[in-house]
Amino acid sequence: MHIDWxxxxxxxxxxxxxxxLLRHFFFxxxxxxxxxxxxxxxxxxxxxxxxxxxxxxxxxxxEARRRDFTAEGEKILAxxxxxxxxERGAMLDQARAEAGRIVAEAxxxxxxxxxxxxxxxxxxxAELALAMARRLLDLLPPRQVTAAFLEGLAAEMERxxxxxxxxxxTAGAITIATATPLPSELQAEWRxxxxxLLGAGPRLAFQHEPALIAGVELRxxxxxxxxxxxxxxxxxxxxxxxxxxxxDVQQLA
Amino acid sequence: xxxxxETHPVWQLGPVPLSMPVLVTWxxxxxxxxxxxxxxxxLALRPxxxxxxxxxxxEAVEQQIRETMRVEPRPYLALIGTFFLFVLTANWSSLxxxxxxxxxxxxxxxxxxxxxxxxxxxxxxRVRGWRGYLGSFLYPNIIMLPLNLIExxxxxFALMVRLFGNVMSGVFxxxxxxxxxxxLVPVPLMALELLTGAVQAYIFSVLAMxxxxxAVEGEGGxxxxxxxx
Numbered sequence: 001m002h003i004d005w006x007x008x009x010x011x012x013x014x015x016x017x018x019x020x021l022l023r024h025f026f027f028x029x030x031x032x033x034x035x036x037x038x039x040x041x042x043x044x045x046x047x048x049x050x051x052x053x054x055x056x057x058x059x060x061x062x063e064a065r066r067r068d069f070t071a072e073g074e075k076i077l078a079x080x081x082x083x084x085x086x087e088r089g090a091m092l093d094q095a096r097a098e099a100g101r102i103v104a105e106a107x108x109x110x111x112x113x114x115x116x117x118x119x120x121x122x123x124x125x126a127e128l129a130l131a132m133a134r135r136l137l138d139l140l141p142p143r144q145v146t147a148a149f150l151e152g153l154a155a156e157m158e159r160x161x162x163x164x165x166x167x168x169x170t171a172g173a174i175t176i177a178t179a180t181p182l183p184s185e186l187q188a189e190w191r192x193x194x195x196x197l198l199g200a201g202p203r204l205a206f207q208h209e210p211a212l213i214a215g216v217e218l219r220x221x222x223x224x225x226x227x228x229x230x231x232x233x234x235x236x237x238x239x240x241x242x243x244x245x246x247x248d249v250q251q252l253a
Numbered sequence: 254x255x256x257x258x259e260t261h262p263v264w265q266l267g268p269v270p271l272s273m274p275v276l277v278t279w280x281x282x283x284x285x286x287x288x289x290x291x292x293x294x295x296l297a298l299r300p301x302x303x304x305x306x307x308x309x310x311x312e313a314v315e316q317q318i319r320e321t322m323r324v325e326p327r328p329y330l331a332l333i334g335t336f337f338l339f340v341l342t343a344n345w346s347s348l349x350x351x352x353x354x355x356x357x358x359x360x361x362x363x364x365x366x367x368x369x370x371x372x373x374x375x376x377x378x379r380v381r382g383w384r385g386y387l388g389s390f391l392y393p394n395i396i397m398l399p400l401n402l403i404e405x406x407x408x409x410f411a412l413m414v415r416l417f418g419n420v421m422s423g424v425f426x427x428x429x430x431x432x433x434x435x436x437l438v439p440v441p442l443m444a445l446e447l448l449t450g451a452v453q454a455y456i457f458s459v460l461a462m463x464x465x466x467x468a469v470e471g472e473g474g475x476x477x478x479x480x481x482x
Contacts, residue, residue: 004260004360007272011355011364014278018285018339023331026289030311031330033296033304040298 126233130213133229137214142180149178149215150190153227157197157218164223169198171221175205179212179228258421260358274355281342281355310334314458321459322466329465332372336365337458344420344450347427348443354450357421359413366413369461370405377468386468412460419453 137145157165168174176182176190187206194202209217215228262270292303300308314334318326326333343356355361377386390401423446427439 002259003363004262004270004272006262006270007260007275007358007360008363008367010269010271010275011278011361012367014275014282015335015339015364015368018282019331019335021282021286022289022335022338025286025293026307027311027331027334029289029293029296030307031327033298033300034308034311037298 133213143183143186145214146178146180146182146216147186149227150186153216153218153225154193154197156225156227157194165198168220168223169202171223173203173205173221175207175219177207177209177212177217177219179208179210179214179216181208182206258359260360272358272360273353274358274361277346277352278343278355278361281339281346285338285342310338317459318462321462322469324466324469329376329462332368333458333462333465336369336461337454340365340416340457341451341454344453345447347424347446347450353424354420356416356453357424359417359421362413362417362420365416365457366409369412369464370409372461373405373464373468376465380469389468389470408460408464412457412464416453416457419449423449 157168160168174194182190187204191204194204212228212230213233215226215231217228217231218225260272260274262272263276264271292307296304311330311334314337315326315330318324318329318333322329340356343354343361345354346352347354347357356365374386377389380386381389390398392401423442427442427446430439430442
């Protein structure tokens with residue numbers, strides 16, 4: 001067996017050169033692209049992980065915002081409920097006040113109507129009483145009725161004090177109003193009668209006033225003596241609790 | 254028929270005689286390096302079929318280094334990968350009519366074995382240092398020093414002879430059969446030679462890994478296994 005040392009040396013150099021060539025043109029480029037792919041995959045994985053983390057954070061933020069929205073919604077709902085309740089209360093209060101005002105107005109109107117009705121009834125009653133009194137008066141002779149009232153007036157004058165009679169006699173003219181016209185002879189009779197009661201002859205004037213209904217009324221400068229039904233009715237009206245006003249009675253009369 | 258154990262120069266380049274294995278090796282170098290240059294010019298992150306095949310080869314070699322040597326494969330990838338690709342293409346070059354594979358000559362196999370022998374020493378010194386590497390010859394005890402020293406040479410010699418014997422015998426048998434029975438009969442033997450060539454390339458690469466791994470074993474898992482033992 002023969003060894004060709006030239007061939008051995010050349011083949012050794014050839015293999016070493018081939019190692020360098022393949023390292024430079026084959027293994028290094030292939031390894032570089034594999035490493036680049038791994039780096040790209042790692043980068044993509046990291047990016048995906050970062051995106052997933054960001055997505056999780058975004059999801060958490062959205063969840064928090066959703067919770068905030070829910071809380072905000074509940075708060076708004078609660079505020080709306082409170083506002084609605086307040087408005088309902090205000091409306092109820094307003095309605096109550098309005099109802100109270102309406103009731104008060106109704107009561108006032110009812111009171112006025114009742115008062116008016118009462119007055120009407122009283123007026124009617126007074127009118128009825130007046131009619132009845134007139135009927136009763138019509139049953140009596142007017143002259144005697146007036147004479148009776150004049151007698152009562154004379155009795156009342158007698159019960160006056162001397163100073164009052166003196167004042168009545170000297171103060172000025174005296175007017176005697178009667179419900180029915182007083183005949184002249186009766187006027188003369190009463191001139192004498194008053195002269196006796198008052199001393200000196202006072203200046204007398206007779207006046208016919210149907211508003212007195214029945215009776216007489218003596219009017220001096222400082223004295224008023226009333227013996228007539230109008231005065232009696234006024235006294236009765238003042239005495240009764242639901243007495244109509246004087247002017248109403250006057251109107252009714 | 255010439256003796257397969259002898260190499261004859263076919264061309265004279267000045268004082269240097271060039272034999273057929275050298276010329277075929279140059280052709281293989283041109284094909285391998287040129288092909289690599291052509292195929293790796295436009296590598297992309299999304300590989301095509303050719304790039305995927307090349308990546309598959311590189312990844313397979315790396316994985317084999319990782320499993321055999323239990324170390325990071327990067328420093329050994331070019332050497333081991335070149336052993337595998339060169340021996341494989343050299344063995345398969347016999348399919349070309351008139352071409353005798355370079356690995357069928359003892360000089361080429363000796364050159365490969367010599368490179369492995371030197372690589373073992375250099376890697377061992379680089380990884381473990383002088384003391385660590387030389388101390389490995391004393392394992393498991395000093396009595397083993399002569400055997401370990403002799404083993405370094407004998408296993409290199411066995412590496413050379415194994416590759417040479419397998420490839421040369423295949424070529425020799427095919428040549429004999431071809432000279433005896435004619436044109437198509439050696440075809441099954443040539444197909445078998447393809448398988449044999451691939452297996453021999455794998456075996457040579459694995460043995461190179463084992464030898465280099467034995468020299469740098471303090472770096473990886475072998476050291477742990479040793480401590481456990």
